[in-house]
Amino acid sequence: MSGEASKNLSGAALWGGVRSPFSMSYGKLMIWFFLVSDALTFTGLLCAYGFARHSLGPGMSWPVGEEVFNSFPGLHGSYPLMYVALMTFILIISSVTMVLAVEAGHRMDKKGVVKWLFLTVLGGLFFLGSQAFEWSHFIHGSHARVSLADGRTAYLADNPHHGEAMDPATFAMSIGSPRSSEVVSGPEAYKLYQNAVHVTSGANMTENEYGPPAYANFFFFITGFHGFHVTTGVILNLVVLAQAVKGVFHRRGHYEMVEKAGLYWHFVDLVWVFVFTFFYLV
Amino acid sequence: MERDDIIEYSLGAGHSEEQGRAIRKKIYFVTILLSVVTTVEVLLGVFWTNLFPNAWHWVKWVFIMLTLVKASYIVMTFMHLGDERRNIRGLILIPYGLFLMYAVFILIWEATYVHNVLKLFL
Structure with missing residues (x-):
């Protein structure tokens, strides 16, 4: 199959060796080296995240994925992990369309390459849009954390969108955690809220309503860095798609460039598999 | 050419x-x-x-x-x-695998230590 050159090469071409050590073209070997170094970068980031989480001091708790990420675009209510599951599925499917494009390239099937690459680009764009939604929801938040004057911590039952006024009659807060059964409501509770020492709504680089500040910082950095990789991948795929349409690879006699762009795209999917596990599940 | x-x-x-x-x-x-x-x-x-x-x-x-x-x-x-040929598989996976094992070991070891220190003083 791909890479493993089955044809016999002349000994002279192999600097005196009889067998080529890797049997791989220069470009493909280099993209593999690049991917290893990029994998080391993501390993470092995820290990730093693990360190922050594992070394957390007593009395602090790390946020739970299914409680933070529970909204679905266009729907009200709680759908824990459903949207991120859809995103993950879209990225896996776009990886499949990419590998089908590579396979079509090995058969010199130009129409197949163009079709599958186009679908891969669509999948990538869908994923990027979803990530924008996730970030927007994460930054806005849903249960602003309120530090009350008496030292207790409360969470709003529903944090209104910017510009909407709060109604003291329907106001409610839960004490201790967003799912706590200890709920205070009505004008009395609204007064407590107005006299609060500090209100943390949503997330930014210095504080967030979910947990330790490092949580949001790692979320922004790691998913942001991954999103940057997806953006780069979509651009690369578009360039390769344009060249495939123009017939550049057909004239060259092989579609290896599709394979190289594909390696990068699969790597992006591979990183997401780990980000998904360590940010949303574990 | x-x-x-x-x-x-x-x-x-x-x-x-x-x-x-x-x-x-x-x-x-x-x-x-x-x-x-x-x-x-x-x-x-x-x-x-x-x-x-x-x-x-x-x-x-x-x-x-x-x-x-x-x-x-x-x-x-x-x-x-x-x-791919076995050589290239090893070239990609072995150095990365070794580094990964080291990084995970050191993160758990050091984070446990920091956690225990914080437990003493917080």
Whole structure:
């Protein structure tokens, strides 16, 4: 199959060796080296995240994925992990369309390459849009954390969108955690809220309503860095798609460039598999 | 100018219609496998508190194992590393694997130490 050159090469071409050590073209070997170094970068980031989480001091708790990420675009209510599951599925499917494009390239099937690459680009764009939604929801938040004057911590039952006024009659807060059964409501509770020492709504680089500040910082950095990789991948795929349409690879006699762009795209999917596990599940 | 010192491995990488069918079959198999594993992970993530309320430690390891299964299928089938020569597989996986094991060991070791120090003073 791909890479493993089955044809016999002349000994002279192999600097005196009889067998080529890797049997791989220069470009493909280099993209593999690049991917290893990029994998080391993501390993470092995820290990730093693990360190922050594992070394957390007593009395602090790390946020739970299914409680933070529970909204679905266009729907009200709680759908824990459903949207991120859809995103993950879209990225896996776009990886499949990419590998089908590579396979079509090995058969010199130009129409197949163009079709599958186009679908891969669509999948990538869908994923990027979803990530924008996730970030927007994460930054806005849903249960602003309120530090009350008496030292207790409360969470709003529903944090209104910017510009909407709060109604003291329907106001409610839960004490201790967003799912706590200890709920205070009505004008009395609204007064407590107005006299609060500090209100943390949503997330930014210095504080967030979910947990330790490092949580949001790692979320922004790691998913942001991954999103940057997806953006780069979509651009690369578009360039390769344009060249495939123009017939550049057909004239060259092989579609290896599709394979190289594909390696990068699969790597992006591979990183997401780990980000998904360590940010949303574990 | 045509250079004759560059070996065009890429030209030998093509395959026939028949081989293509077998490869596509494998791709569809891996697609279904990855989808099923992801579905299992999400369902476990949403419902583990109801299903196994006191088994977080085990649920966590199940997540990590399923992730490694997914990762190896992506690398070996989608990235074709399984079809490459053994030399290149080792060149990619062994140095990275060694570094990964070291990084995970050092993160757990040091984080445990920091956690214990914080426990003394907070």
